[in-house]
Amino acid sequence: MSDARCPLNAAEIVDAYFLEHRAKVLDIAAFLDRIDRAADAPAAMDYRVAALIECIALLLDGEGDRARRIQERLSDRTSEPVDRAPMQGAMGAPEADG
């Protein structure tokens, strides 16, 4: 493993990336608002949205390694092959453990 550093200093990182990520937070907020405004609202919470909200909570727990931990939260954590492929695509969050 390298020294795990980004060559930029913290202020340079913020200057370079803040606006992009400000916009992404607003995208998430607007996405959740849109679900609230759905034609059939209030609908039951979709497991993918529930997983996303848990991921947001991971950002607030004060721990590092956030990207890896979010990836793991969004992963199927079983270890045995499944009997049959249920489809060709993927959904983005595991259905079983919600």
Next chain:
Amino acid sequence: MSYIDPHIHMVSRTTDDYRRMAQAGCVAITEPAFWAGFDRCSVEGFRDYFRQLTQVEPARSARYGIAHHTWLCINPKEAEDAGFAREVMSIIPEFLDAPNVLGIGEIGLNKNSRNELQVLEAHLALAAAHDLLVLVHTPHLEDKLKGTMLIMDAVANAGLDPDRVLIDHVEEHTVGAVLDRGFWAGMTLYPDTKCTPQRAVDILERWGMNRIWMNSAGDWGDSDPLAVPKARMEMRRRRHSAESIRRITFDNPVAFLSRSGNFRIDA
């Protein structure tokens, strides 16, 4: 500065893409066999595809000064029908003498099913029998972590040297295990659904610049054939050295691909 895109599906791209890639400094590519976006219905469909990969595409690529190489297989998305997959695998040896074939790929898993695993094992046996390099596709999204672990175990069980196997589409939760077990790792840059250039460079900063490369995996879907030069810009933006940029986008691909006697580059 010259670069290599070691994973791109040029049969789905236009000559304009070849031109723009050449203008951006691309000097070599490798093209793994891939799912067409629909299931092919006959072995003859695959025979034609393998002819395209070994005869047609290298000629098209050469017109832009880009060396073209390929990997052959039936993609994991079409491996659920294991009987059909075996028929397709049986014609692969007909093409192994083509001068641009580097090995077997992109094999791996898609939904981590038993049939997919069986087909993966058969491909690994084919690679072992012919002493070929292997390019591995790992599943997407929720299936990636589990699939990557199953694939690494299958490669170990097949007795292949991890130094001759590249595991592609690694992300934050799989890169560590892949490198720790002695494999080469590939990061695929997607426009939005998966790994961005920013996160790919984050991964390089955390995991180092050894045994890892970046590719566009450009194909018929949302993808960007210039993703590698864009990631080079991201490295430059963060003041990574020209040497590091060259290492990730040229030297590392050359080091891995040269393990096949069929890799050649004029740059």
